[in-house]
Structure formats: C-alpha cells, structure tokens
Amino acid sequence: MPTTRLAPSPTGALHLGNARTFVVNWIMARQRGWRILLRIEDLDGPRIKRGADRQAVDDLRWLGLDWDDESSRQSTRTDVYGAAAHTLLESRRAYPCICTRSEIAQAASAPHADDGAAVYPGTCWGKFADMAEARAAAGREPAVRFHMPDETFDFEDRFCGHRRFDLARELGDFVILKGDGTAAYQLAVVIDDAEAGVTDIIRGDDLIDSTPRQVLLYRALGLADRLPAYWHLPLVVGTDGKRLAKRHGDTRISYYRERGVRAERMLGLLARWCGIAVDEIDLQQFTEQFDVLNVLKDRIVFTPEDDRWLTGK
C-alpha cells in the first residue's frame, strides 16, 4: 500500500517551515489514500531537546494532522542499523574511518542546506584492512563511512524534476555509523523507510542532496526493489534567503499557539504558499483545494509582515 511518513527530529521545536512540509505531506497522502506513519527521528544524541518529541506531536495534532501508525523510535534500533553497517563493511561498500570525532558528529546529522559541510577528502579510504586494524590505529572505536563511486547519478524528483549529481566530487564519502555505534541519519532513514514500505518521501529541498546517498544505500543493501519516489518541496526561508532559523525571530508553531493564533490562520498562510488565496482555512478545505501543481516552485520567503499578519498585530 502506498505509504508516506512524517519524520520530525526532536532537535528543536517545529517551526513554520516544518509545518508547511508536514501539512503538505499529510494532505497529499490523504488526497491519494496513502498510509501515513509517524516516525520520531531521535538519533542525533547531543542535539535532542528534552520534551521536543512530545511538543512535535502536540504541534502536529494542533494543526489537525493524524497518522495511521507509529514507527519505533530510531534510538531503540541501534542493533538493526549496526547490522546494516556491518553488511556494507563486509561487501567493501563502506570502510572504517578514524577522523576526528567532531568532524564525524557533524557529518552524521541530516545535512540541511546552509550547513556548509565540506566534501570528505577520502582520508581513510583504503587505509585499513578492517575495523580491528582501524581500532588499533586510533585507540578508539572507528566510525563507518560509505564510499561513493566516481559516477554521475541522475534521478527524477516528482516535484523538482530531473537532477544530476557528481557523486564523488559533489557529495563524497559519508558517515553511516559513528564511533559510539549510533547510526547516522542517512543509514537510519533508509533502513526504516525500506522496512516500513515507505513509497513516497516528501521533504524540504534542503535534503535533496541526501537522495543520491540514500538511493545508493538502498542499492548496496539489496533494497533497490523498495526505492521510494522523492518529492522535494521548496524551502521556507527568511528575508535573507537562509533556511528558517532562530535568527529570523521566533517562528515556532508553539510560539504562535501561545499567542492565541488559531490553527486556521496558520493553515491560511501555508495555503497561500501552496497557491490558494485565502486568509483562514481549515484542514479539510485545504485538502479539497490543494493541488500539488500549484505549489510555488521558488523558495518561499517568510517575512516580518507574515509574522504580524499571523499574530494580528
């Protein structure tokens, strides 16, 4: 059965950009009769904020969203991801890496645009026969990195159209398992999506660079028959053109909720970003009027006027 997922990371509160992605994801699923899973992506240990998981669920419910099933939290699935990393080591698609912890920690999070992550120069590629040798050289547990072939990669995004990447030069080898045994975002997402039978992934276009990495993991793990379709939506940015973040003021859903903004008003703003000219709208009307072909193709700019309009000031 066609399946999609809402996958909040409890590394902070959901903001208007997240709200747009989750609402569009939900509407597309309900319009097309897809199954919706909720998956809390709580792998990013040090960046996880206490209570942010509950808050994310509250915010989604406040917007009117629901789901048909809930996946296990990623933090409970260390063994499953570890086994997949082991398979990739065995097949020589991945290799031990003993580069610094801070570099690996940065490389393991979901790589949203503006992060400026550098392409890994391949320092540890071909250096160690196995994990034991790398462990002995480093005096600690190595990380595991996936090796990118020197090839171009073409794919058809359902929303953005055709994309081409130079795998080795633009993306480079990437971390799939940290030295502490925690899986990196790329690996966990592929294992979870494949296992849950996710057929359609809808997310912000700041994650489009992750798609080639994830598709290569599907193939290397023998999961090519489960490859999903990808829909990358234009990102919501501030007036400086950067991904919505703290520097743009408080854009958390909970901030507006606390100010008494009604869900219909927030949905109204999200609807306008989807080409529906309304002030306020409920989720049902939004679902009836939504057409993915009308979603604005350019990045969406959230302005101080939008903020004043939302709060009625």
Ligand code: GLU
């Ligand atoms: N949990 C991820 C994030 O919030 C989303 C991952 C995905 O949709 O693939 O960044």
